[in-house]
Amino acid sequence: MSYTALYRKWRSKTFDEVKGQEPITEAFKNQIKTGRIGHAYLFCGTRGTGKTSVAKIFARAVNCLNPVNGNPCNECAVCRSILNDSSMNVMEMDAASNNGVDDIRQIRDQVQYPPVDGKYKVYIIDEVHMLSQAAFNAFLKTLEEPPEYVIFVLATTEPNKLPITILSRCQRYDFKRISTETIAGRLREISDYENIDVEDEALHYIARVGDGSMRDAVSLLDQCSAFQFDHRIKYEDALDILGSVDTSVFSDIIRALNQKDIKSILDIISRVIEQGREIGQFISDLIMYIRNLLLAKNVDNLQGLVDMSKENLERLKSDSKLFSITELLRYIRMLSDLSNQMRYSTQKRILLETTLMKLAYPETDATLDGLNAKLSEIRREISNLDINSLSIDQVNTIKGDVKSSSNDLNKLKSPSKITLPKAQYDDLQLLKKDWRNICIAVPSSVVSVALRDTFVKPNKDKDGMVIVTRSRGSYKIISESDSKDMLCKVVENRYNKSIKFSTELSEEKENSTVYVTEDDLNKININIEIEG
Structure with missing residues (x-):
């Protein structure tokens, strides 16, 4: 006999065997015992949490000749036929490959005929969110008022993609991740x-x-x-x-980051790759280790929260003292962004190495996040120093680092503020809110791509807006009169407004200036730079 995969061989056959979903299985057992059977159910949850298994158990339980405490007996003729996939009473459909109107019409025609044996006909539709809009529309009436012997069980991993008209017709059960x-x-x-x-x-x-x-x-x-x-x-x-990495490797990386030891970091990455580890999984595990560091800094009892040996737990607690909470949160944010970039990158190793270098040297990151991390690092280093043993030059160097980082931080936190006429301010807010969609709507794909990394700001000298870009190539394209005419027509068609555009090649950042109206001056108490 051919080998059967363990996940198929050990699929749960009763509600009691389903692990981690006790509230849901208890609810269904009670429905079976009391006879309060609904006509439409929606099972939501991530993969492998028991949605299809519970649906099949439920299909047997409602038809079972000898149910046991709400569970199917799995021994009667009806149960055996359903287990053998030979029953005409239970139909499974994969909506990922059968998502058209004709597939739903076939179901609609079949429900007119009562079950051959047993009490109910059960339709299990997996990945129901994949149905087309037309198929959903064709399904609505049948789902709302099926014959009394028909039960629908819809399963999905993405309930947010279902129309509200479908959601409102079903009893919804959310399957949680299993511990x-x-x-x-x-x-x-x-x-x-x-x-x-x-x-x-x-x-x-x-x-x-x-x-x-x-x-x-x-x-x-x-x-x-x-x-x-x-x-x-x-x-x-x-x-x-499984191509994973031992916890000690992440501890070594964390300690190398603390020491700014780039060579050790690169050596570790090299070893990991030579061992055939998958970089995406490595990043995910590193994020999990840093998450555990955060827990170790904030929670006294880690039992049940962190899964590792006693020796590794002691090392984790030691590592957690090397960084502040601000630094660890920055690590998680940057590595999470890196994890998203990995899906589309062909240079995964280089991306990982450069990101780790940025983590080691936050001063290379000129964002608010990076400057906060640099200040946290300076504070941590100062707290570990014996001030009395420092020379005057060392103290002055530390003061200079703190002052420089604080000044940079204040510049980011306090952008310049400029007042605008009410009409120009309204036009600016309208365009900023929908700028990406406006750029995509430009009929020329070349111009649309050139506009992708731009932003708009008001023209100081006259009416209209300025398109700002850092790219010389993009600047050349969008500066052409035809390009600006196309953009003007898109804006006019969308908002019935005529707005003139000019272009600017600049390193300026989008939120470096705050614009307000003259009316706002009476409501706020800050220094304002008033233009002309």
């Missing part, structure tokens, strides 16, 4: 039954990599057992098989 402890317990149960020799630490790591998905975690266990089928699966083996 690491719950997944690890289930993996232990499976591994013991399947005679898979695996360490608890390895199981916990597999559960954590599963990221709240029971199916993913069971598949990863299956992968590890195939690789180490005749040996005990240790924590290090799980790291090797």
